[in-house]
């Protein structure tokens with residue numbers, strides 16, 4: 001499966017889609033209310049089929065006739081979404097994982113609806129799509145491959161509408177190739193530190209945009225509630241956030257592609273994002289390590305690159321990459337450089353960690369790497 005995303009041209013027609021997404025939000029909330037009431041009365045759960053039947057009946061009444069403005073497949077999809085959320089909740093409860101059932105959402109924050117085969121058609125040549133009865137133009141940024149399975153109409157906080165076409169593609173299986181192997185350590189000073197000295201600088205998008213966002217936040221807070229000016233300020237802020245998000249995504253994709261092109265095996269640490277954010281603060285989220293790992297895994301499939309994750313509890317930064325001595329003093333994050341008490345080698349914290357990650361990763365896939373012979377900076 002591959003998903004193609006296109007932005008719609010801005011036009012008055014888009015209001016129809018906005019209204020339809022609002023209706024989807026209303027139906028979502030109605031279903032949640034039904035679920036809650038049913039459970040309170042009968043201690044039972046409504047299955048998707050029953051709920052769908054009930055909604056079909058409701059549509060015929062005058063009070064709920066607005067539901068007809070949304071395609072029936074979109075309604076079915078909402079029911080499926082809720083069903084999935086409830087099933088996840090039940091299974092989490094069984095496994096004693098703390099979670100909550102799906103909640104009511106504010107209609108204006110409800111984002112999307114999904115259609116399957118019916119209710120829309122695509123004119124790829126002209127870059128136009130029909131949703132319901134109206135035609136919309138979209139920015140034809142690329143060609144669609146494969147057979148389109150579903151269409152999702154989604155709006156963002158700025159008020160632009162995007163279409164997501166999920167297509168079925170026969171992926172050719174790519175053989176894992178042979179070549180260079182590398183270990184990478186994530187850091188804040190440097191985004192990635194390579195075991196072979198290939199370092200990638202941290203982009204600090206958040207820092208660059210922080211001033212702008214700060215100003216826009218203040219602007220928003222000074223505006224009167226529910227005024228037009230406030231709405232405009234809100235959009236400005238949302239736009240700034242969107243720009244930052246896009247810059248980050250672009251950086252991630254470019255980095256991932258170039259790494260996958262260069263290396264046949266990439267070893268990484270399995271990250272514990274929540275713990276890291278608690279220790280380092282907001283910057284962890286702004287550099288988006290976990291998103292980067294996802295993108296790297298996606299690109300690796302295309303290039304036949306193998307990604308090896310080493311155990312989260314492997315003390316990669318504490319071990320000496322030359323002699324294997326474990327120096328617990330390095331646990332302190334403020335230490336950037338240290339000397340090994342056993343063999344005296346001078347280490348850069350991140351580079352040393354990257355070398356250890358490389359060795360652990362190599363042994364995980366059955367490669368035997370010899371620790372480098374004592375040489376160079378021995379005192």
Ligand SMILES: [Zn+2]
Pocket residue numbers: 320321322323324325340341342343344345
């Ligand atoms: Zn040592």
